[in-house]
Amino acid sequence: MKLSQKVQAMQFSPIRKFNVYAIEAKEKGKKVYHLNIGQPDIKTPKAFMEAVKNFDSHVLAYAESGGLVQLQDAIANYFKRFGMDIERKDVLITNGGSEALSMIYTCLLDYGDEVLIPEPFYTNYQTFISAAGGKVVPVTTKAEEGYRYAYADRIEKVITDKTRAISLVNPGNPTGTILTRDEMRVIADVAKKHDLWIIADEVYREFAYDGREMTSFGQLEDIKERVIIVDSVSKRFSACGARIGCIVSKNQELMSNAMKLAQGRLCCPTLDMIGATALYELDPSYFNEVRTEYEARRDAVYEEIMKIPGVVCQKPGGAFYIMVKLPVESSEDFLVWLLTEFDDGGETVMYAPIQGFYGTEGLGRDELRIAYVLKKEDLVRGVELMRLGLEKYKELGYK
Ligand SMILES: Cc1ncc(COP(=O)(O)O)c(C=O)c1O
Structure with missing residues (x-):
């Protein structure tokens, strides 16, 4: 029996494929801030x-x-x-x-x-x-x-x-x-x-x-x-x-x-x-509050990202995602390390490495996506964990 070449050539979602490490981290008692997935916490009307x-x-x-x-x-x-x-x-x-x-x-x-x-x-x-x-x-x-x-x-x-x-x-x-x-x-x-x-x-x-x-x-x-x-x-x-x-x-x-x-x-x-x-059928004014909330989250997360030495990031104009280029060779390796080796006060963070979002082989190795779908304090703490993790990662000699 044979599966199609079409399906075999497909990839698993890079947004979800690192979940196994997050599950293990949680089983070990770590708190993981999920900045990886676009599931908003805003109440459904x-x-x-x-x-x-x-x-x-x-x-x-x-x-x-x-x-x-x-x-x-x-x-x-x-x-x-x-x-x-x-x-x-x-x-x-x-x-x-x-x-x-x-x-x-x-x-x-x-x-x-x-x-x-x-x-x-x-x-x-x-x-x-x-x-x-x-x-x-x-x-x-x-x-x-x-x-x-x-x-x-x-x-x-x-x-x-x-x-x-x-x-x-x-x-x-x-x-x-x-x-x-x-x-x-x-x-x-x-x-x-x-x-x-x-x-x-x-x-x-x-x-x-x-x-x-x-x-x-x-x-x-x-x-x-x-x-x-x-x-x-x-x-x-x-x-x-x-x-x-x-x-x-x-x-x-x-x-x-x-x-x-x-x-x-x-x-x-x-x-x-x-x-x-x-x-x-909701009145369009419904969006005003939601938009203001996301905008405030974007600003908070951007401010925290810019504290990371060597980062490249431009404040985006819309949606609820922000791209970050980090001074690391592989944002995938860094993520696995954050989930398996690192914690600060029992807490660590998860983002979406972006390599799998490129069609061109080899691009995006040092980039990641943050979804600002959590409340501000959690977003800021999540990015702080990335910064603290990066300091430690470099101290340990990783590139
Ligand atoms: C750009 C874009 N298009 C489409 C979708 C699909 O969303 P849904 O099937 O939930 O409408 C998503 C979900 O994240 C998305 O980000």
Whole structure:
């Protein structure tokens, strides 16, 4: 018996693969500050639970494959706030943003087709694209440049006759980088010139700081037929367990073909769609407090990071991640050491080493991602532990 080459070539999530060391550390009585995973501690709005509690039917039936119409309408109305003319038919409800991405790549890619992605990128993209038979072609970004990627020449350099799409996350995971309007225009023009799709993963849209504008690629009228938006309640409403996301596109050919996949998996969970409808119907003022909280966390964590000698870090404009380049040869080795050998007062820290977020072999060895999803004191203590750990690591002669 044989497994496919496709699945064997896939990697395990670098966000989760060091968990075994964290579990061992905890079994030995150490407290581990988890700065590695994007699971927010912000309370899910009560409206979700209330809506689910009020469900009053004797049968929990299948829903429409495209989603509950009231949820499609609530999402269409949400997009109208951004000046976008989105209707029910432009919204397909999926099992999280994850399924939206899988469906999109299945719709767009034939074997060997290429997708351009700025690296470092959210690692699961590699899995979704490989499963669809495609290939990730990275557009490399640098810590020293704040991980910016909207340079037409750099993008065009890697376009081939197999390139089908530019896929991006804005605001970015893992970099926290936010595109300016001018940068969005650069990407739109490259896509037009080379007849490419733009897959805009905007699951962090509301988390834009320092007064930055919340945007969507769907606002660019001249490219609306080539834009596919990925959205989700997971981060936006701190409802990761609801598993509700969507594909939003004005391109009806894409939407109609994605519906074949949606019908194949029957439907999304009915109760979660009911809860998600209540979330999308919340007053937009809901985001003010959440955004202020994340912004304060970002500032606190950044201030603490900058106390680490030899660090390279730029304050990101959005999402809830911050990239750090450390004066070590391998952020993976340092992490394993922090979890197995180090503690300060019985405490240590875990982050996500970033090597596995790059498509280019050998890049990102000295970089890591911190998710600022915990309360401020814990974030500051976590980064302090990294600094104290690094001092000790160097004292012991590690590089
Ligand atoms: C950029 C990005 N896209 C999509 C997802 C998928 O999220 P979900 O399937 O929970 O909507 C995540 C989750 O971390 C993410 O960071």
